[in-house]
Each structure stands twice: as C-alpha cells, then as structure tokens.
Amino acid sequence: MSVSTVAADQSVCAPLAVLGRDVTVPLVTGGEVTYAALDYAASAPALQRVWDDVAAYAPYYGSVHRGAGYLSQLSTDLFENARRTVEEFLDCRAGDQVVFTRSTTDSLNLLAAALPADCQVFVFETEHHASLLPWRDARVTYLNAPRTPGEAVATLEQALAARDPYGPALVCVTGASNVTGELWPVRELAAAAHAHGARIVLDAAQLAPHHPVSVQDLDVDWVAFSGHKLYAPFGSGVLAGRSDWLLAAEPYLAGGGASRKVTRRTDGGVDVEWHDSAARHEAGSPNVIGAYSIASACKALTEEGFDNLVAREQHLIRTVRAGLAEVPEVRVLSLFGDDAPRVGVISFVVEGWNSSHFAAALSAEYGIGVRDGLFCAHPLVRTLLGSDPETQGECGAPEAAPGEKSLNAIRVSFGAGTPDEHVERFVRAVRELVRDGARWQYRTEGGRCVPAV
Secondary structure: OOOHHHHHHHHOOOOOOOOOOOOEEOOOOOEEOOOEEEEEOOOOEEEEEHHHHHHHHHHHOOOOOOOOOOOHHHHHHHHHHHHHHHHOOOOOOOEEEEEEEEHHHHHHHHHHHOOOOEEEEEEEOOOOOOHHHHOOOEEEEEEEOOOHHHHHHHHHHOOOOHHHHHHEEEEEEEOOOOOOEEEEOOOHHHHHHHHOOOOEEEEEOOOOOOOOOOHHHHHHOOEEEEEOOOOEEEEEEEEEEEEEHHHHHHHHHHOOOOEEEEEEEOOOOOOEEEEEOOHOOOOOOOOOOHHHHHHHHHHHHHHHHHHHHHHHHHHHHHHHHHEEEEEEOOOEEEEEEEOEEEOEEEEEEEEOOOOOHEEEEHHHOOEEEEEOOOOOOOHHHHHOOOOOOOOOOOOOOOOOOOOOOOOOOEEEEEEOOHHHHHHHHHHHHHHHHHHHHHOOOOOEEEEEEEEOO
16 A cells, blocks of 8 residues: 555544444354454444434424324424435425435335336446346346446446337336446436436435435436435435426325325215325324434535545555455455446355354354345346356245356345454455364254354
8 A cells, every 4th residue: 555545544434333342242252352344335324423313313203294282292393304304415406396205115106107118228237126126017138248348338228228119118227336336427417318318316325325326417307215224223215317308197095194185976986086295105103203314414424525525434444455466365346347337235155164064163263244145136236146047046046056067156245334453354364264273063953054053
C-alpha cells in the first residue's frame, strides 16, 4: 500500500453506531468474542440513531389517515413526512410517487402487477431473484451475463432493437450486484432503454445503502429498495417513480385505505372508487414504524455524507481484497474484473473447502458472521462458478458435507457500521483456516454445516 493510500485511509470517517456492535458470542474453542457482523448484504444492522428515533416515537403510535385523535394526526403527519423524506433522498421528479411496501421483492411484484397488457420485460440473468422472478404475466427476455459494463449496454440494445416496437416494455436491472458488489452502468442502460421506447426499474437494494441514488441523474423510471438493507429495522420497502402505470392498474391489494368510496348497487353488488395517489397500492393499516425508520435512515446517511461513507467503505474493500489476494487458494468471483467499481460485497470460493464448512468455521471459531450459498441469485452464481445450469442447489442450504465440493460460494459484506477490526479479523481468519485447517469437527444438519458436539 502506498504512502498516499495510507494517508487517505487514515482520514476516513469513523463507523456509524449500529445496534449489536458490542454483542459477544461464544466460540467453540472457548471464550467469547465481539460478534463481527459481515452479512450486510442480507440485512444490515439498524443504525442506533434510527432505533432511538423509533423508540422516541413509539409512545405516540396511532392509526393513520382515519383517526381524529391527536396521536392519529401525529402518526399521519409522521407517515406522510416519511414519504417526502424518501422523495428527497432519491431526488425524485415532480409527480413521482413513493409507495411504501414490505421489501424490494414486494416493490417489484407490485410493479409487475401494474404492467400494461402485453408488456415485454428484459432482465439479465445476473439479477437477484427479487428482480428476476416477478414478471410471470409478462413476455420476459432473459439476457446472458455480460462480462463488461459495455457488453451489458450492447446486449440490452441488441435485445431492445429486436423487440416489438409498438408495445410497452420494461428493463429491470440492479444497481450493485448482491453477489459481486460490482456497480452496473445504470445511466447508460437507462439511456439505451429510453432510446428504444422502454422504461427501466432500478433494483437499488444493494446500491442505496452505499451510494447516493438520484432518480433524475440516473434517469430511471422507478427505484426499489428495502429498509432492512438501509440500516432500518422491520419489514419495510419502497417503490418510487412514475405514477401513470401505477394509477392505471388495479390496486395491488384490495381493501381499506386503497378505496376512496365504496357504494352498493341496486343489483346488490358493490362499486369501488380507488385512490389516485400512492394510497392506491397501500391497502390496510400501513407499517408506520417501518416507513419512519426508512426515513430516519435516509436522513442519517444524507447528513453523514455519502462522500465520507464511500471513502471509508473503499478503505474496507481494499483491506479485504488485499488480504484475500494473499491466499492463493481463494478465488474472488467477478463479472467485470478486478478494476470494476464496487460496494462492500465480495463473494469467493476456497480451493479444497466446502463453502458451508468454511462459513461455519468462521462463525464458530472466530465469531464472524458471513453468508454461504447461492445468495438468491442462482443463475449468476452458477455462471461465475462455471457449473452446469441444470445442477441442483438451494439458496443458502448446501447439501454437501464438510470436505465435499458444493455448488455454493461464501459472501462477506460490510458497510457504514463496520469497524476495521471486523474485516481485519476476517482476513486473518481466512488465512489461518486455509493454512492450518479448522480446529473443530463439523457435521451436516438440516442441510447446513454445524459444529459437532
């Protein structure tokens, strides 16, 4: 590492305070250690500030949109202000809608339900299942994994040029891979989509926690993300973007809140007038605390400054990648190559190790939590591993026993709350496990590798 790099690393901001930062866990080899949470790509720990904001609001909890009481009015204002905070966080256009959902998966299924008739959808095989699978009622074209950002744009342009030019079309693309962490050329893909009369939705689940996301700058039509990856607790998510397809569609769920007026007909039936706002797709009592926690996280990240957050994360990425590069048995998975810009998500395999066995040893012997499996991105991981597409495998549930080859990888992921010590311990643990082997015996139980007792 050069002197200039060292100086830059020393100037980065301190990790943000998150829940669980002082939790200790037992080791099978004896004693306890502070838990190193390195599975941010699955669920990031909640920011302490977010938790404090939610705790301060909790005594004032009330029903929204329907109550005349003080707490109901307070909760309604808080819920709608959360919507405006998200609009600002995403730099939405005038007229865009922010719909609160349960998750990224829920957001993209909502959009899938709102597609116009005979819509064509274009999606790369590299997507997380949340954005790969919802388009069941559309004509879907699955695109092969590109090996460069330029190839991604060229592949999409070629596919769009061959489509029916008169019908509606949608492109779905990730902003940052949940497997490799690599950033995708979203702005260029959006330009290609619009040049061919298609719209584009951005899966920002892995991008929004690490980089600013501007709907206007990227020129995307919709953005979807999850609160639990954005340092917010609870089951909450967002779909933000153009309102026309959403307003033209039947409500995602039918019920109270989505309906403006319901009347009986003379024939005994029911006529319904649905809302023409985001409420159209938010039937039922909304997750006010979930929406508020997302807004709180958006404010915290904005006030900290993404320049500071990105600088610190890049320091952590350099530490992990340099450490893994020193172990010849480790192969880091990548689509776009070592020089591709990325967020703090790195997947790898270790020669001679079953991935579940390696992850279990990291946990049991070092107190490090990572993820192993196919990361709900089966086609992508299989492509990166060079496996037969027909080979069976389950997301996060490998079937091979310790020492046997498995169709899985190991993923380490981190972010704004990760201390240097956690990634340094991880790098040291990888080196020691490869060099010395596990210090404990492991067995397969319920499809997972666990310490033998």
